Amino acid sequence: MKASKKKPKQVKEKKSAKKAEKLIDKKGVRLDGRKLDELRPVKMAVGVLPNANGSAYLEQGRNKILVGVFGPKEAHPRHIAQQDRAVIQCRYHMAPFSVDERKSPAPSRRDIELSKVIRQALEPAIFLEYYPKTAIQVYIEILQADGGTRCAGITTAALALADAGIPMRDLVVACAAGKADGKLLLDLMDTEDKVGDADVPVAFMPNLNAITLLQMDGSLTTDEFENAVSMAIDGCKQLYAIQKEALKSKYVTVEEAK
Numbered sequence: 431m432k433a434s435k436k437k438p439k440q441v442k443e444k445k446s447a448k449k450a451e452k453l454i455d456k457k458g459v460r461l462d463g464r465k466l467d468e469l470r471p472v473k474m475a476v477g478v479l480p481n482a483n484g485s486a487y488l489e490q491g492r493n494k495i496l497v498g499v500f501g502p503k504e505a506h507p508r509h510i511a512q513q514d515r516a517v518i519q520c521r522y523h524m525a526p527f528s529v530d531e532r533k534s535p536a537p538s539r540r541d542i543e544l545s546k547v548i549r550q551a552l553e554p555a556i557f558l559e560y561y562p563k564t565a566i567q568v569y570i571e572i573l574q575a576d577g578g579t580r581c582a583g584i585t586t587a588a589l590a591l592a593d594a595g596i597p598m599r600d601l602v603v604a605c606a607a608g609k610a611d612g613k614l615l616l617d618l619m620d621t622e623d624k625v626g627d628a629d630v631p632v633a634f635m636p637n638l639n640a641i642t643l644l645q646m647d648g649s650l651t652t653d654e655f656e657n658a659v660s661m662a663i664d665g666c667k668q669l670y671a672i673q674k675e676a677l678k679s680k681y682v683t684v685e686e687a688k
């Protein structure tokens with residue numbers, strides 16, 4: 431009997447600790463001063479690594495992400511090659527200094543999972559059938575992480591693929607929406623992700639109007655889920671405008687110089 435009395439008390443303490451951290455104030459302003467439907471400040475640049483075939487760098491709030499792309503090139507090991515299309519080899523990697531506690535440089539379970547979901551989010555956009563038997567390698571380095579790195583990794587990787595001159599049906603851009611303090615939010619930072627109730631990352635091809643990644647962590651009602659998805663798609667459209675600018679600022683300048 432004693433043991434069963436203790437348990438509810440522990441649960442209660444945990445809940446009140448969670449409530450103590452208020453993520454949104456009475457005016458609807460978030461911890462970093464953003465409105466509920468506002469993205470973090472974003473910077474993007476392409477062609478930042480001379481040794482890669484294509485590259486891009488992105489800052490989104492405190493996230494800092496660098497992507498290098500190689501290929502299409504001969505696939506190694508050979509048995510991964512496909513007769514009718516290119517394969518994408520994607521590596522998402524968090525640097526040991528990207529989070530507050532040193533992260534092991536070895537790939538974690540999470541790194542491996544995110545490598546796979548990011549690959550699957552990019553594949554529909556690429557004309558893989560143009561390059562049979564080859565591999566396209568995408569290396570995503572998370573230099574600094576503050577929530578939403580899978581989405582920011584996809585947005586950056588799509589830019590690096592475009593910079594490598596790989597033919598694509600559309601760019602891919604990704605953004606998350608979620609819920610905290612009972613409100614729907616756009617582009618969650620780490621604290622909102624951890625303390626909040628739900629996170630819905632969405633990757634999107636803006637011209638084809640097609641979703642290439644949809645995940646949910648936490649719980650939402652059906653209405654909240656639908657609203658979160660459309661909020662994330664709005665975020666994707668804003669990020670897409672910045673992606674286009676980043677590409678133009680490299681390639682239009684090169685064209686003018688010619």
Ligand code: ADP
Pocket residue numbers: 529530531533540575576577578579580581620623
């Ligand atoms: P995403 O970065 O796409 O939101 P997660 O929800 O798995 O992916 O992670 C949320 C955040 O948690 C990351 O962006 C990062 O800031 C933090 N995080 C992830 N792994 C670690 C780790 N090993 N140590 C500390 N923080 C981490």
